Amino acid sequence: MRAFHGQMSDNQPIRRSLAEKQKQLRDLRETLATMKSHTSPALRESVQKRIRQLESEITAAPALKADGKRRPPSGSAGTTGTGQPRTPRRRPERGI
Numbered sequence: 001m002r003a004f005h006g007q008m009s010d011n012q013p014i015r016r017s018l019a020e021k022q023k024q025l026r027d028l029r030e031t032l033a034t035m036k037s038h039t040s041p042a043l044r045e046s047v048q049k050r051i052r053q054l055e056s057e058i059t060a061a062p063a064l065k066a067d068g069k070r071r072p073p074s075g076s077a078g079t080t081g082t083g084q085p086r087t088p089r090r091r092p093e094r095g096i
Contacts, residue, residue, distance in 0.1 A: 018058065018061050021054055021057060021058055021061075024054060025051065025058065028047055028051050028054070032048065032051065035047075
């Protein structure tokens with residue numbers, strides 16, 4: 001069975017809000033703190049790497065949010081940037 005555009009199986013990153021990222025950061029720090037001494041170094045490094053990524057995303061989030069407030073609105077929600085109405089998304093027809 002083939003995936004259609006926009007389906008969750010398109011191997012796209014999951015978009016998380018700032019609160020979700022902060023919760024994930026807390027959970028990962030707790031996980032790192034509770035790891036046993038015999039935990040594999042590769043697993044420990046991957047958790048530390050993800051913690052660093054989340055910290056950088058969280059520190060960059062207020063700057064991105066401030067940039068979004070400065071932009072003027074791009075028109076009504078049901079139109080494209082050129083003022084034309086959007087065409088509805090449709091699933092491709094399957095041949096029988």
